[in-house]
Amino acid sequence: MELAPMIEVKDLHFAYKKHKVLKGIDFSLFRGEVVSLLGPNGCGKSTLIRLILKLLDGEDKIRLEGRSLRTYSHKEIAAHIAYIPQYHHVPFGYSVLEMVVMGRVSKLGFFASSSKKDYEVASAALCRVGIEELENRPFGQLSGGQKQLVLLARAIAQEVNVFIMDEPVNGLDYGNQIRLLELIGSLAKEGYTFLKTTHYPDHALLVSTRVVVMDGGKIIADGAPEEVIHSDMIKRVYGINAEIITHDLHKRCVPVFR
Amino acid sequence: MVGKERRYILAGVVILGFFALFSLLWGQYPISLELLGVYLQHLLFDTPADPSCNMELIHNIITEIRLPRILLAILIGAALATSGAVFQAMFVNPLVSPGILGVLAGASFGAACGMLLSENWLVVQVMAFVFGFIAVGFAVLVGSMVTNSRSTVMLVLGGVISGSLFTSLLSVVKYVADPYSTLPAIVYWLMGSLSMAQLNEVLLVAVPILMSIAGMVFMSKYFDLLSLGDEEAKALGVNVGLIRIIAIVLATLASSLAVVMAGIIGWVGLIIPHIIRMAIGPSHKLLVPLSAIVGGTFLLAADAVSRLALSVEIPIGILTSLIGIPIFIIVLKNARAAWN
Numbered sequence: 230m231e232l233a234p235m236i237e238v239k240d241l242h243f244a245y246k247k248h249k250v251l252k253g254i255d256f257s258l259f260r261g262e263v264v265s266l267l268g269p270n271g272c273g274k275s276t277l278i279r280l281i282l283k284l285l286d287g288e289d290k291i292r293l294e295g296r297s298l299r300t301y302s303h304k305e306i307a308a309h310i311a312y313i314p315q316y317h318h319v320p321f322g323y324s325v326l327e328m329v330v331m332g333r334v335s336k337l338g339f340f341a342s343s344s345k346k347d348y349e350v351a352s353a354a355l356c357r358v359g360i361e362e363l364e365n366r367p368f369g370q371l372s373g374g375q376k377q378l379v380l381l382a383r384a385i386a387q388e389v390n391v392f393i394m395d396e397p398v399n400g401l402d403y404g405n406q407i408r409l410l411e412l413i414g415s416l417a418k419e420g421y422t423f424l425k426t427t428h429y430p431d432h433a434l435l436v437s438t439r440v441v442v443m444d445g446g447k448i449i450a451d452g453a454p455e456e457v458i459h460s461d462m463i464k465r466v467y468g469i470n471a472e473i474i475t476h477d478l479h480k481r482c483v484p485v486f487r
Numbered sequence: 488m489v490g491k492e493r494r495y496i497l498a499g500v501v502i503l504g505f506f507a508l509f510s511l512l513w514g515q516y517p518i519s520l521e522l523l524g525v526y527l528q529h530l531l532f533d534t535p536a537d538p539s540c541n542m543e544l545i546h547n548i549i550t551e552i553r554l555p556r557i558l559l560a561i562l563i564g565a566a567l568a569t570s571g572a573v574f575q576a577m578f579v580n581p582l583v584s585p586g587i588l589g590v591l592a593g594a595s596f597g598a599a600c601g602m603l604l605s606e607n608w609l610v611v612q613v614m615a616f617v618f619g620f621i622a623v624g625f626a627v628l629v630g631s632m633v634t635n636s637r638s639t640v641m642l643v644l645g646g647v648i649s650g651s652l653f654t655s656l657l658s659v660v661k662y663v664a665d666p667y668s669t670l671p672a673i674v675y676w677l678m679g680s681l682s683m684a685q686l687n688e689v690l691l692v693a694v695p696i697l698m699s700i701a702g703m704v705f706m707s708k709y710f711d712l713l714s715l716g717d718e719e720a721k722a723l724g725v726n727v728g729l730i731r732i733i734a735i736v737l738a739t740l741a742s743s744l745a746v747v748m749a750g751i752i753g754w755v756g757l758i759i760p761h762i763i764r765m766a767i768g769p770s771h772k773l774l775v776p777l778s779a780i781v782g783g784t785f786l787l788a789a790d791a792v793s794r795l796a797l798s799v800e801i802p803i804g805i806l807t808s809l810i811g812i813p814i815f816i817i818v819l820k821n822a823r824a825a826w827n
Contacts, residue, residue, distance in 0.1 A: 307724025335724025
């Protein structure tokens with residue numbers, strides 16, 4: 230882990246009109262980390278992510294590679310960070326390969342068009358996530374799990390180190406959820422940095438080097454997964470009962486009815 | 488993939504060339520291929536012409552009548568179809584076109600005002616563009632008044648309202664226009680006609696039209712990204728606001744100039760992109776340049792029909808509607824597969 234953070238957020242406040250969403254966030258992301266952002270609906274997770282991507286205005290308090298985000302264009306940000314949104318409807322029926330090639334657009338000049346190399350990089354990215362056989366299928370006809378993999382392949386084709394994911398397993402079936410987490414784990418071993426929001430404390434235990442918990446627009450815990458995720462925190466943030474059990478030396482978070 | 492794009496575009500250009508040659512030779516005074524060869528030799532190498540064939544007549548037919556008309560048909564078809572493809576991408580809405588967004592109505596109102604106010608050609612062009620742009624703006628404004636999100640139906644409704652507004656305003660202009668000179672000029676021009684084409688005028692308007700088409704073609708790789716939604720496009724590194732405004736200005740400019748030159752020619756901007764999407768796919772890198780080529784070919788063919796089908800010439804705007812409506816119904820039937 231390097232000393233200087235990739236992304237540094239200091240005392241960040243943000244409000245949609247009069248509704249305060251973030252009330253003083255301090256947060257850093259270092260190269261090689263897998264950070265899971267936990268918290269109930271409306272706690273400000275997605276807002277924080279959108280601010281880091283400069284999709285919302287608040288960049289004064291955010292630094293990327295030591296430079297204020299205000300000085301970055303979207304093209305420059307795309308040279309550092311890839312965003313993997315939740316899979317969604319696309320109005321035109323692009324093929325899978327075309328979707329992945331779109332990840333290369335920030336590498337092109339204004340008038341340049343995608344070259345053979347861009348298509349090769351896109352194909353390789355599809356291979357990496359294991360869906361090369363879907364290359365020519367229309368994106369809209371894929372299952373949720375396949376779509377999420379295509380969006381991940383697009384981020385790989387972008388050739389950057391930091392991946393920001395918004396609730397990556399949302400809407401996937403149980404098998405695809407776990408497969409996607411495994412893939413994130415194996416990409417992290419190759420050196421990719423992840424910042425992902427999640428609704429599942431158990432998933433945070435499965436794949437993260439650090440867990441950040443947000444509640445009511447503030448960060449209330451930040452540290453190693455095993456230290457941060459415990460019954461009291463779950464009770465406080467989500468208002469339910471859960472136990473942390475150990476299985477094969479790994480911690481698991483299991484909800485229990487009382 | 489990259490080679491495939493080149494092949495499609497080459498094939499399109501060859502087909503366009505065939506249609507252009509056909510239109511050059513065929514007409515009330517047919518010219519044979521041989522005669523064209525003799526004429527070209529005469530023109531280029533100044534070879535003495537056979538006195539039996541009237542070189543001066545052929546020269547006049549080609550340069551005064553057919554060539555300007557062919558060039559204008561290609562330019563306008565290309566301008567309308569490309570603008571249609573770009574509007575559909577910009578508003579992430581497969582149902583919009585220059586006609587549906589009210590651009591054609593706005594531009595025709597602007598151009599009619601221009602004709603009323605001034606004899607100057609440039610005034611007419613600028614007025615057409617300004618009011619074409621106002622019409623799109625108005626359509627978008629009305630479309631976003633009810634819902635903040637970009638709704639397909641609301642934008643179409645906004646366009647219908649904007650189109651009606653400018654059609655009504657156009658009626659006002661017609662009402663006050665001189666019934667013996669200006670009014671008939673406006674009415675005939677609005678029906679859509681390529682027959683008034685003069686070579687120097689065509690070449691003059693070709694420059695801005697070709698420049699805006701070229702601009703849209705060069706920007707086409709961004710249109711795929713914009714159709715994913717603004718946030719995703721920004722995260723992928725696209726300057727969304729800048730691309731959107733440039734694209735809308737270029738599409739409005741091209742379609743307004745088409746209106747100035749030939750009146751209201753509907754449906755081309757709506758159906759051509761749909762046909763290409765159904766046949767080849769939705770990627771704008773291919774859709775935008777092919778729309779230009781296929782749009783040009785379509786209007787050239789429609790113009791040939793309008794000249795040759797009956798003994799009198801059918802106004803081209805009426806013909807494109809008559810051809811466009813059944814095609815669009817077929818397209819709608821297959822639309823879901825092509826959009827999704």
